[in-house]
Amino acid sequence: MMRLKDLSLKYKVPLRVAVLVIVTAIVLTATLIYRGIDDLRNNLIDNAEKMGRVIANTLVEPMLHDDVWRSFEIINTPFRVSAQHTPDQEAGYILILNVSNNVYASTQPDRFPMLKNPAAIDPRYTELLKALPDFQSSLTAVFDPDKSDDLFLLIPIQSEQLRIGTLVMSYPKSPFTSRFYRLAKDAVLITLLVLIVLLPLSIYWGQKMAAPLLQLSDAMSNITPNLPESGEIMLEESNDEIGKLGKSFKSMIAELKEKENLQHQVIASDRLAAIGRLAAGIAHEINNPLGGMLNSISTYKRHGTQDPFAQKTFSILERGLTQIKETVAALLVEAKSRTRPFDQNDIEDICTLMHAGVRAKHVNFTRENDIIDTQALPSTLVRQVIINLLLNAIRETQEYGHVHLRVHRDRENFVIDVSNTGSYIPPEKVAYLFEPFTTLNDSGSGLGLWVIYQITQQMGGLITVQSEPDETRFIVQLPLQEDRRS
């Protein structure tokens, strides 16, 4: 079963507005009806008493003269007027009781004939006559019997402070009920009108309030398995509570993202470091017996028998072992060799070396060189890095593609920036890019980037890869060694 708590704000807000409107309407209506009916009753009693007093005073003389007709005409006057104007409206009646509380005259002679005891006609009069003020009193008594449709006013008719009769004015309560229904009907109508206006508004508000929360909850449920990019989180911008929540959520995602990237980088560099150590270890282990084997072959070639078959076999062995040695040497990048510092001429040399590849593939090769003086960097290693980057770029770019080399310095680093058109590297492959024997196509050895990475790593530098569908860029930052020395 669905609980109210589980309802969407889209429904909760309009429901609450409706409940609020209805409760307000009920409270207001009840108050107004109570006040209205109370006022009506007080007004009626007030007016009736005033009229009754006038009638009672006027009745004194005819009653003293026992003039029934005059008395009847006097009490009948208000009914004549009202009967002409609203003949179907129940206007109540007036009764004159004589001293012995029998009917002297009434405006409804058919119901209350002269001389009859009213209690015999209407049982309510038994109670009513008990409510009569005492003989000397000139006070008006209001008699409102329970479960009765009428309200009675008892006004003494007095001559010389002595009661000669009683004026009984009966008023039906039906105007109260009709007033009640009229007020209640109006209230219901107005409430409905207000609801008709407010409900669509509150539905709109509900949606407006729920929408950012739904967006937020959608965004939150989307953070697994992969954190969304900050651009992917569609949240409404505002400074209210929900807006603040969204902002905090965004910054949380950004922090998580950063942490995740960092973690990826750490993992990648840890792995590369482990691979590097493993490769170096293996290389050292291989190098020692390899050196012995190559020495033995060389010794045998020089001093052994001149058996052509053996010569041929040893040559094959020597070539194979040499290839192993080269591969191992490539894996075992040594950055310790001290050579002359890198200068402008090195760049010229590199460009000359690239010439053949560039021409063969009709590549548009451009360069930008901000270096004039010599740099405190070993030229051999830097040359190898640049050559490897340019070879990769020329190989990966399409025919008539564009390769750009930029060499410059920033505050602390020597920066090599190589970009080429095409050859998009998907992000998931970037993590493994610098591992040995990782190739994006079949033509490479899979060691070029490994070497670059090892050199950069050993020189304390940083490699950044930016790959977009139409351009791939490698930026290598190498800290200048003169800073380290000082």
Place this chain on the structure above:
Amino acid sequence: MINLNSMIHILLLLVVLPFASVLHAVEQPAKPPIRIGLTPVFLEYQATFVKDWRGYMENRLKRPVIFIQRGSYREIVDLLRERKLDFAWLCGYPYVRNKKHFRLVAVPLYQGEPLYRSYLIVPSSDKQTRSLADLRWKIFAFSDPDSNSGHLYTEYLLAKQEQSPSTFFSRTFFTWSHHKVVEAVASGLAQGGSVDGYVWDTLALSHPELTSQTRIVNKSPQFGHPPFVASTATPKQDITAMQQVLFRMMHDEEGSRLLNRLNLDGFVYGSDRLFDSIEEMARFVEKSKNDAPQRP
């Protein structure tokens, strides 16, 4: 006790009169106004009719005319006896009782005769009552103690059975006008009533919704219609002049219109004999009252 309507009329007259008097004073400065007392023997008891009739009479008599109305017949009778009135339109009953002091001037012509009847009416809801006898111990409405049709006739019928209204009915009351007897019976306040037949008939023409709430149980034999009388002190020539005016009413257009409003055919010279039956009844009732044992 003064009827409010009468008061208003008198006030109205007092306001209008000075102008009228001044007007006539210029023409005939010597002549004092003719004073005529009116009683509810006729229906058109309204200020507009009285004003029109006064204008008509002033034109014919060449004298100012004052109509005076009072709440009961007795007050008009007293005024006439005290010579504070010159003429009065009365019921036949007070006329026969004051024959010595009054002089018959004219009798109205109703349905071609100078006669009318008394009706015994009950509320239309009462389907049982067939005669006066059925109204024993009921509440009964009379018009005026000095009215023939509205009191004397019923009193006479009861006296013939050695009864009186106070012993026969449980309660009686006077409404001081025939019109109001019809109202009292129609409203159910009274369970029966005596009313001038001419007034009831006229009312049936103008207010059928009122008369339809009543039912005529009995119609009396014909009596002399309430006459126009003069005081014995009224000068002969004034009486003659008044007679000329009244008799000629049916012959001129304006007079006919006024008569039409009264539902009368005209005024004629009436004989005293017309009122003999009323006199007889009055005598009988008087005698039976004196004969009746004194109430404890």
